[in-house]
Amino acid sequence: MKKTKKVFHLVKRSDMSRGKALVFRLIAVLLSLIVCAIVIVSITHQNPVSVYSGILAGAVGTKRRIWVTIREVAVLLLIAVGLTPAFRMKFWNLGAEGQILIGGAASAAVMIYFAPSLPPVLTMIILLAASMIAGMLWGFLPAFFKAKFNTNETLFTLMMNYVAMQIVTFCVVLWEHPAGSNSVGVINQSTRAGWFPRIGGLEYLMNVIIVVLITILTFVYMKYTKHGYELSVVGESHNTARYAGIDVKKVIIRTMMISSAICGLSGAVIVSGASHTISTSTAGGRGFTAVVVAWLAQFNPFAMIATSALLVFMQQGSIQIASQYGLNENASDIITGIILFFLVGCEFFIRYRIEGTEVEIEEKAGGAKA
Amino acid sequence: MAETAIELKNVTKRFGDVVANDHINLTLKHGEILALLGENGSGKTTLMNMLAGIYFPDEGEIFVDGHEVTIRSPKESHALGLGMIHQHFKLIDVLTAAQNIVLGMDGPVKMDMKALTKDIRRVCERDGFELDLDKKIYEMSVSEKQTTEIVKALYRGADILILDEPTAVLTPQETEKLFSALRKMKDNGKSIIIITHKLNEVMEISDQVTVLRKGKNAGTINTIDADERTLAEMMVGDHVDLNIERSAVQAPEDKVEVRGITVRNNEGLKTLDNVSFTAHTGEILGIAGTSGSGQRELLEAIAGLQEVESGEIFYKAPDGSIEDLTKKTPAQIQDLKISLSFVPEDRLGMGLVGNMDLTGNMMLRSYKEGKGIFTDRKKPRELAEKIVDKLEVVTPSVETPVRNLSGGNVQKVLVGREIASSPQVLMVAYPVRGLDINSSYSIYNLLGEEKKKGVAVICVGEDLDVLIQLCDRILVLSEGTVTGIVDARKTTKDELGILMAKGRKDHSHRKKQEPEEAV
Numbered sequence: 001m002k003k004t005k006k007v008f009h010l011v012k013r014s015d016m017s018r019g020k021a022l023v024f025r026l027i028a029v030l031l032s033l034i035v036c037a038i039v040i041v042s043i044t045h046q047n048p049v050s051v052y053s054g055i056l057a058g059a060v061g062t063k064r065r066i067w068v069t070i071r072e073v074a075v076l077l078l079i080a081v082g083l084t085p086a087f088r089m090k091f092w093n094l095g096a097e098g099q100i101l102i103g104g105a106a107s108a109a110v111m112i113y114f115a116p117s118l119p120p121v122l123t124m125i126i127l128l129a130a131s132m133i134a135g136m137l138w139g140f141l142p143a144f145f146k147a148k149f150n151t152n153e154t155l156f157t158l159m160m161n162y163v164a165m166q167i168v169t170f171c172v173v174l175w176e177h178p179a180g181s182n183s184v185g186v187i188n189q190s191t192r193a194g195w196f197p198r199i200g201g202l203e204y205l206m207n208v209i210i211v212v213l214i215t216i217l218t219f220v221y222m223k224y225t226k227h228g229y230e231l232s233v234v235g236e237s238h239n240t241a242r243y244a245g246i247d248v249k250k251v252i253i254r255t256m257m258i259s260s261a262i263c264g265l266s267g268a269v270i271v272s273g274a275s276h277t278i279s280t281s282t283a284g285g286r287g288f289t290a291v292v293v294a295w296l297a298q299f300n301p302f303a304m305i306a307t308s309a310l311l312v313f314m315q316q317g318s319i320q321i322a323s324q325y326g327l328n329e330n331a332s333d334i335i336t337g338i339i340l341f342f343l344v345g346c347e348f349f350i351r352y353r354i355e356g357t358e359v360e361i362e363e364k365a366g367g368a369k370a
Numbered sequence: 371m372a373e374t375a376i377e378l379k380n381v382t383k384r385f386g387d388v389v390a391n392d393h394i395n396l397t398l399k400h401g402e403i404l405a406l407l408g409e410n411g412s413g414k415t416t417l418m419n420m421l422a423g424i425y426f427p428d429e430g431e432i433f434v435d436g437h438e439v440t441i442r443s444p445k446e447s448h449a450l451g452l453g454m455i456h457q458h459f460k461l462i463d464v465l466t467a468a469q470n471i472v473l474g475m476d477g478p479v480k481m482d483m484k485a486l487t488k489d490i491r492r493v494c495e496r497d498g499f500e501l502d503l504d505k506k507i508y509e510m511s512v513s514e515k516q517t518t519e520i521v522k523a524l525y526r527g528a529d530i531l532i533l534d535e536p537t538a539v540l541t542p543q544e545t546e547k548l549f550s551a552l553r554k555m556k557d558n559g560k561s562i563i564i565i566t567h568k569l570n571e572v573m574e575i576s577d578q579v580t581v582l583r584k585g586k587n588a589g590t591i592n593t594i595d596a597d598e599r600t601l602a603e604m605m606v607g608d609h610v611d612l613n614i615e616r617s618a619v620q621a622p623e624d625k626v627e628v629r630g631i632t633v634r635n636n637e638g639l640k641t642l643d644n645v646s647f648t649a650h651t652g653e654i655l656g657i658a659g660t661s662g663s664g665q666r667e668l669l670e671a672i673a674g675l676q677e678v679e680s681g682e683i684f685y686k687a688p689d690g691s692i693e694d695l696t697k698k699t700p701a702q703i704q705d706l707k708i709s710l711s712f713v714p715e716d717r718l719g720m721g722l723v724g725n726m727d728l729t730g731n732m733m734l735r736s737y738k739e740g741k742g743i744f745t746d747r748k749k750p751r752e753l754a755e756k757i758v759d760k761l762e763v764v765t766p767s768v769e770t771p772v773r774n775l776s777g778g779n780v781q782k783v784l785v786g787r788e789i790a791s792s793p794q795v796l797m798v799a800y801p802v803r804g805l806d807i808n809s810s811y812s813i814y815n816l817l818g819e820e821k822k823k824g825v826a827v828i829c830v831g832e833d834l835d836v837l838i839q840l841c842d843r844i845l846v847l848s849e850g851t852v853t854g855i856v857d858a859r860k861t862t863k864d865e866l867g868i869l870m871a872k873g874r875k876d877h878s879h880r881k882k883q884e885p886e887e888a889v
Binding site: 013224225226227228229230232233236237239240242243244245246247355 | 386428673675699700701703704712714716718719720721722723724725726730733734735737738743744745
């Protein structure tokens with residue numbers, strides 16, 4: 001007796017053209033928005049159009065909201081850019097969270113101890129340098145141990161996050177203001193000492209300038225310098241790097257220090273440029289979100305602008321609809337989750353396609369028994 | 371019983387846009403040895419992997435004993451009486467031969483190892499295999515491991531054996547032993563397919579030859595009606611010139627002197643043991659040995675990539691000064707302006723960066739040149755274009771990542787870059803592995819040209835016929851020791867084979883461990 005049966009196999013695609021891959025990703029975004037709408041509508045029982053206009057209003061509804069969205073995109077982008085050199089070297093830096101916190105704590109310290117007495121320009125230089133050095137130290141340790149003893153950088157950087165968090169907890173107690181509030185409060189609220197200055201009357205312009213500058217510098221560093229070349233060879237194969245006469249240990253430590261310095265700098269951008277306070281939630285998971293941003297953009301800084309903008313846009317928008325429809329803050333996480341699910345999932349379909357083949361199976365008595 | 375053991379009809383397998391097998395027909399009769407001949411990348415292994423249940427065909431039909439079958443997993447393949455011996459053995463080092471043979475088979479939770487071992491021994495006796503079933507795999511030589519794989523397939527009831535390049539790791543003597551075992555199995559009624567790209571083996575062992583060329587069946591003929599030249603032309607599809615030009619050695623001078631070096635691997639085992647030799651200018655020094663005899667470590671030690679435990683490596687510069695390379699890193703060797711070129715065995719894992727384009731790979735040797743922090747991509751780009759042009763590299767452009775190129779083209783890029791630096795010493799490991807016949811001969815000629823320029827060439831090879839034709843002297847390594855340095859013009863394959871096996875520690879004399887009762 002003969003039967004036919006359809007069997008499915010995954011077939012690897014040969015490299016897809018960039019244009020086609022972009023179309024795939026746009027379709028994924030579109031699908032994710034539809035699924036988001038279905039989820040929100042089923043919870044709120046509202047017209048999906050009004051839900052999306054709520055999201056739009058939340059993200060870019062007013063001038064203030066537009067600037068907050070830009071500020072958040074800038075920070076996320078800066079962290080993702082910071083992760084890029086390490087990730088290109090296949091050094092899995094999951095410690096951005098801790099590097100941000102420690103950089104933020106360093107800039108808060110400068111704001112508290114130096115800003116009131118020093119001239120603003122000098123303060124700003126010390127503040128930026130302090131945050132970078134603090135972040136750099138947080139990156140140096142795992143890189144040193146990786147280079148010397150080949151320890152696992154994923155675990156090491158993750159654990160460094162907890163150390164940073166404990167240090168910040170200690171700082172909150174130390175700098176508590178007003179007493180008994182268990183928080184630092186807004187630092188130098190009346191004098192604005194150590195705050196990023198307004199440029200042209202725009203509050204967050206300096207954040208944007210810093211991020212644009214670092215993004216361009218990192219892009220040039222990665223693509224056109226000898227250091228950038230060395231770190232991509234190390235990322236491909238340590239053996240090839242040794243063959244080419246590259247000092248692998250030196251490159252690992254150097255690259256990771258650059259990467260973590262940028263993450264530390266984003267701590268300063270958050271503390272001195274936006275919240276003007278410090279707490280254990282200063283990083284707020286952005287150190288991990290940035291990993292996704294960088295991966296989705298395949299480490300292309302310009303594509304990172306798009307991915308971080310999409311994520312922040314939806315997050316800011318869902319904060320708005322959450323308050324509008326009485327949902328809690330988890331609504332924003334659900335939406336981010338749905339978008340990421342589709343974006344990551346579509347990468348699979350960019351690499352593989354599913355093919356069905358019709359096969360005849362012959363039923364034999366005891367035939368194909370293993 | 372049908373007349374054919376295996377019949378493939380229009381079998382097609384694609385990987386992305388690449389058609390690995392294009393409507394291939396193939397027939398294996400009962401009790402015959404079929405050689406599946408083809409160059410690297412012609413689709414031999416892919417085709418056989420579909421019989422082994424590793425790949426699934428996109429199109430076409432497979433018949434075993436005249437019945438159409440669907441093979442979706444290795445288990446279904448075993449059940450049909452097919453046994454494949456892969457090029458890379460699939461054995462567990464810490465288990466004994468017997469344990470490996472029964473591993474993964476159905477049976478009661480507690481196995482009676484004694485009874486099973488007896489069963490296996492009966493299979494060995496029937497087909498004339500000598501195998502110590504209680505010996506652990508890590509104590510075995512390559513040839514013993516291969517025997518274990520074959521017995522494993524037979525014990526599981528294989529009537530049809532498929533061997534993928536079985537002789538690649540064997541000395542000529544071991545090959546002879548394997549071939550007589552295969553002949554005996556044939557006489558016992560087994561059907562055998564042997565995948566190979568060596569013409570002399572086809573002539574020696576097979577009854578029929580099916581030739582694959584670029585994924586297509588290029589014809590099947592009886593071995594009696596074939597000769598090496600016609601087979602080579604079927605493989606290539608074009609006229610081939612199988613002669614290697616070897617010029618006389620001109621004014622040899624000492625260039626690299628290796629004095630008693632010893633190298634240990636991560637596990638502390640000696641991979642090189644007191645190795646000494648001298649490489650001369652204007653000469654090709656061949657290095658022969660079964661794979662894993664220390665060839666890789668030797669070249670890497672000279673290139674500064676292996677830590678040398680004891681011994682010294684000296685380099686004589688053109689101006690007569692002598693440099694000690696023993697404790698130098700590759701960067702220090704570069705700084706000494708010693709132009710030492712090295713084509714390592716692991717092309718994409720050491721010699722090249724797979725995800726970088728041709729230009730980026732040229733930079734691997736030159737990126738440090740020039741002052742300032744920026745790299746210069748202009749000169750490497752010109753070099754890449756020159757190599758593409760001169761060595762006929764098939765690539766869409768010099769901006770294509772090298773991992774997208776075929777094996778032969780990858781090798782041309784690597785060899786081209788290493789020769790471009792006009793080296794004093796040129797070390798190449800398996801320079802033609804994966805190359806088609808015509809490209810192989812153009813690489814041999816490139817090595818010959820370097821030799822004429824007075825370069826000291828050191829060439830690790832696996833094909834003894836080629837080494838004998840190409841080299842001036844041949845150094846034989848066996849388990850990390852030098853068992854002989856012979857004149858290539860006077861030596862024979864047999865002599866090399868004996869040297870390759872000499873000095874091998876006889877593993878069977880090791881103290882036997884108690885056989886375990888249950889797995």
